[in-house]
Amino acid sequence: MSQVGGFIAIEGEFGVTEREKAFPALLERLKPRCEEIIARYEEKRSALVQLMHLFQEHEGFVSPQAMRYASERLGITLADVESTVSFYTLLYRKPVGRYVVQVCRGLACSICGAEDAMRAFRERLGAGTLETTEDGLISYEEVECLAACDRAPCAQVNLEFVYDLDEKKIGEMIAAMRGGRYATAPMVQTEEPQRTWIVEQEGSIAQGRRSKGGLGVPDDPGGIDREGVIMLDRILAKGFAMHGASRERLVREVRDVTELVKEEGVRF
Numbered sequence: 001m002s003q004v005g006g007f008i009a010i011e012g013e014f015g016v017t018e019r020e021k022a023f024p025a026l027l028e029r030l031k032p033r034c035e036e037i038i039a040r041y042e043e044k045r046s047a048l049v050q051l052m053h054l055f056q057e058h059e060g061f062v063s064p065q066a067m068r069y070a071s072e073r074l075g076i077t078l079a080d081v082e083s084t085v086s087f088y089t090l091l092y093r094k095p096v097g098r099y100v101v102q103v104c105r106g107l108a109c110s111i112c113g114a115e116d117a118m119r120a121f122r123e124r125l126g127a128g129t130l131e132t133t134e135d136g137l138i139s140y141e142e143v144e145c146l147a148a149c150d151r152a153p154c155a156q157v158n159l160e161f162v163y164d165l166d167e168k169k170i171g172e173m174i175a176a177m178r179g180g181r182y183a184t185a186p187m188v189q190t191e192e193p194q195r196t197w198i199v200e201q202e203g204s205i206a207q208g209r210r211s212k213g214g215l216g217v218p219d220d221p222g223g224i225d226r227e228g229v230i231m232l233d234r235i236l237a238k239g240f241a242m243h244g245a246s247r248e249r250l251v252r253e254v255r256d257v258t259e260l261v262k263e264e265g266v267r268f
Ligand code: FES
Pocket: 104, 105, 106, 107, 108, 109, 110, 144, 145, 146, 147, 148, 149, 150, 152, 153, 154
């Protein structure tokens, strides 16, 4: 049993967690805010992302109960809600740490030393990308360009930017989080996180596209993901044939158009 975010995160009777038991009261509390948000939109389904952020703010992640409520209130299917939530990487479908550290692995950051920064985070946290530390305090993720390339290498912690990362700064950041004195407020945590917050799904298409890094090199920063490698292989193997086929089709289509123009007697 552990006390987290004002909730006791243990399984209660019949496997119902304290967070689940607390959800109806939370929902009653948030309903006026939800209605305010919904009223801003002509189409109520447009309020979905904002509603999910609101629940995440209070539960630390987007829980199945929050998704079910949104589906019923907005009159859309649960599948619609899940597909939207799973699309946005800033919405977590499983509990995460009180601090979510997202380190940029984009081109500008890579040139300016993102690999060293990522290595430093991984070693000090004992966690790879999309993983949470053993103590459940910090979740770590390597992400694409954060749009702060002029201050590379950079990261976000609970969505607040940290610029010009180096080993010293990284050490201080982690020490401050562990010491409860980090500048950005910790997130609410109503359930203890597991090692990863990836939601496993059936089939390669349903698994999403959040690459772990280079093929065969788990957690290697940057690089091209598995699907990218497969696509490149295909292009390299068939590139000439594909190019030839495209040319052939183009010539054929130009001929067809020319014939048509002649037949119809179109004048320009
Ligand atoms: S590449 Fe890192 S912020 Fe753009």
